[in-house]
Amino acid sequence: MPLPAPLDRADAVVFDAYGTLLDVHSAVQRHAGAIGPEAQALSAAWRQKQLEYSWVLSLCGRYAPFWTLTERALDFALAQHPGVARGVRADLLEAYRALDAYQEVPAVLEHLRRAGLKTAILSNGDTAMLDAAVKAADLEDRLDAVLSVDPAGTFKTAPAAYALAPESLGVARERIAFLSSNRWDIAGAAAYGFTTVWVNRTGQPDEYPDLAPVRVIRSLDGLLA
Structure with a gap:
């Protein structure tokens, strides 16, 4: 079955971690x-x-x-x-250190991997935080890379933070679909050149009209619809 847009134009799907894959509350x-x-x-x-x-x-x-x-x-x-x-x-x-993953996360990651897409996290979290969180949520075998902004020495929305994904995955930025529940993160990723999908879990009003996502979904399983 063909993948829906924007996945049909992507080679990799990169996720924010906190609030997107993991429930910070x-x-x-x-x-x-x-x-x-x-x-x-x-x-x-x-x-x-x-x-x-x-x-x-x-x-x-x-x-x-x-x-x-x-x-x-x-x-x-x-x-x-x-x-x-x-x-x-x-x-x-x-x-x-061991936040719950949202219920749909494992199945969505597995679907993307079966479809031949690389999957990764790009997070403000430092390496030790992310390693513990991914292990606790049992996501280790569902991700090709877990990327912390540590090597960039700055946080998102700095372009240097987003640049870690194409560099590490070997995928051009325009072939990366980036998902985040944080609208400010979507704005930064769009400015950098990613194709962005906003996971608007709590029905927040839109912001940053000049840096809009290509899609808005309420949970990650909406990505496959």
């Missing part, structure tokens, strides 16, 4: 009982600060491992929510 969800009624707000603050720190460092021309930013972001979120017991910090960090 599953760490807090596992310990929601211990956290209490502020669990959802804590998780949202943790994620927002994690991303904000990566953007600020990139704009300053600086870099730190994403795990360091993850720890700092959690510390901020806990300080912002003083009603949450500090004893959950270690449990949350341990859970973040």
Whole structure:
């Protein structure tokens, strides 16, 4: 069966990890009982600060491992929510190293591999984070490459971060389909020259009209429809 657009023009499909393949809120969800009624707000603050720190460092021309930013972001979120017991910090960090994959992820990756496409992750996560996450989610045999921005020394949306994918996979950028749940990531990837698909899991309004995705889907299985 022919692949739907834009896969019919791709040699490789590259995924963001956190929020796209892996549920970033599953760490807090596992310990929601211990956290209490502020669990959802804590998780949202943790994620927002994690991303904000990566953007600020990139704009300053600086870099730190994403795990360091993850720890700092959690510390901020806990300080912002003083009603949450500090004893959950270690449990949350341990859970973040083994986030749940979204339900459809394994089957979609297997379908793409059977269709002859290379599959890869390109993530802000540092190498140790990604290795642990991919192993915990049992995705190791479903990916041709797991790429951290570490070698670039900067985070997405810097062009140098996206350039790691064509360099590592040996595939021209215009033959790569890039998927992310983060609209800002889609904007950066489109500016770099990837063919982009926005996985809009939570029904967010569109942004960045000059850097639009070629498709918008609600979950990864929509890629094959």
